[in-house]
Amino acid sequence: MKLxxxxxxxxxxxxxxxxxxxxxxxAHKGLEAELVPLHFSEIRNTLEFSGSKTVPVLExxxxxxxxxxxxxxxxxxNYSDKPSLFGGDAAKVGLNLLxxxxxxxxxxxxxxxxxxxxxxVLHDMDKDYFRKSREQRIGCSIEEAAEDFKTPLKLFxxxxxxxxxHLKSEDFLAGAAPAYSDYMLYSTFLWARGxxxxxxxxxxxxxxxxxxxxxxxFGGLGGQVKYIG
Ligand SMILES: N[C@@H](CCC(=O)N[C@@H](CS)C(=O)NCC(=O)O)C(=O)O
Numbered sequence: 368m369k370l371x372x373x374x375x376x377x378x379x380x381x382x383x384x385x386x387x388x389x390x391x392x393x394a395h396k397g398l399e400a401e402l403v404p405l406h407f408s409e410i411r412n413t414l415e416f417s418g419s420k421t422v423p424v425l426e427x428x429x430x431x432x433x434x435x436x437x438x439x440x441x442x443x444x445n446y447s448d449k450p451s452l453f454g455g456d457a458a459k460v461g462l463n464l465l466x467x468x469x470x471x472x473x474x475x476x477x478x479x480x481x482x483x484x485x486x487x488v489l490h491d492m493d494k495d496y497f498r499k500s501r502e503q504r505i506g507c508s509i510e511e512a513a514e515d516f517k518t519p520l521k522l523f524x525x526x527x528x529x530x531x532x533h534l535k536s537e538d539f540l541a542g543a544a545p546a547y548s549d550y551m552l553y554s555t556f557l558w559a560r561g562x563x564x565x566x567x568x569x570x571x572x573x574x575x576x577x578x579x580x581x582x583x584x585f586g587g588l589g590g591q592v593k594y595i596g
Contacts, residue, residue, distance in 0.1 A: 368393075368400035369426040371414060375488035375562070378404045380592075382488070382561030384474065385435040387554030387589070389423040392439050392547060394585035396449040400425065407493040436466060439547055452547040465548055472526040473555050476519040477567065479505045483513030484563035516565065523567065527574060534573040538580060545584060553581045553589060560592045 370389060372381040381387075381404065393400055405413055410422060417424045419433030425441070432441045443452050443459075453459040482501055486509050489497055502508055507515075530552060533540060540548040556578060559567050568574050582590030 368398065369403055370400040371403045371405055371410075371417075371422050371424040371426075373410070373422045374404040374406065374490075375485075375493075376490050377488070380488070380561050382485070382558055383422055384554045384558035385421070386423040387557045388435040388547075388550050389425060389438050390588065391550035391554065391585070392435075392442055392452055394588055395452055395546070395550070396442050396446045398442070398446065398449070406490045407496050436463070454541065454546055458541075458546075462547055462551070466551055469551055469555060473523060473552075476523040476526065477555060477559060479512055479519035480516045480523060480567070481559050481563040481565060483509050483516070484565065488562050520565065520567065524569070527568070527572070531573050534577045539577070545581065549577075549581060553578070557589050557592050 370386070370393070372386040372390075373383040374381050381390075381402065403413075405422060411420055414420070414422070414424050414433075417426075417431045417433050421433070423435055423438060424431065424433045425438045427441075427445075430441070430445075432438045439452055440459075453462060478501075482505055486494060486497055486501075498509055505512055530540065537543075539545040540552060556567070559565065568578070584590075
């Protein structure tokens, strides 16, 4: 199996939140994939064979699957003898909704919070492309985003509330054991951790203990991602 991922200057630091979802899903299933690191500028050409303009893309024998959600569904269906990622069809429908909620209420404000930091960790060849494409998305320049990160960070933190509340009574979002819902949220934090020094969770938040439980999974797969500096 091969997994195509996005990296910055450091080829060992794949920070895409969507690729993290796939890495964690593979680990949950006990599957290993060879990682193919790509810079933003290499994605389109390299992945032409897949029809995708974004990572993750997973190559599994003759099967080529793109989009983290489609990959998760593929793994669940084709590796059904391995531990379930979703916990049944009803839970799967809810996960699609959760993905949309995380996208709108967490990934969007967090992106604005860390956009300038991501720009800093990119390879020089990617910086112009990132600036042109992402400034449109965040509605301001990278420099303005660097200056005014506190407003989107406050929004991000406020939107963490339902997850924090849930984790007061549950070890994981999925209950007693982690599953894809946990990976969707956790990958959001790994994205920030691999690209930014900003502290995005308060010390007394129940998410802190959950993060430390998540960090220990799969031999410390996510826990190895250190705050960069
Ligand atoms: N919905 C897609 C989103 C994937 C995505 O946006 N990937 C970004 C990296 S985080 C990408 O490859 N962007 C390429 C580009 O912007 O040129 C998924 O879940 O896989």
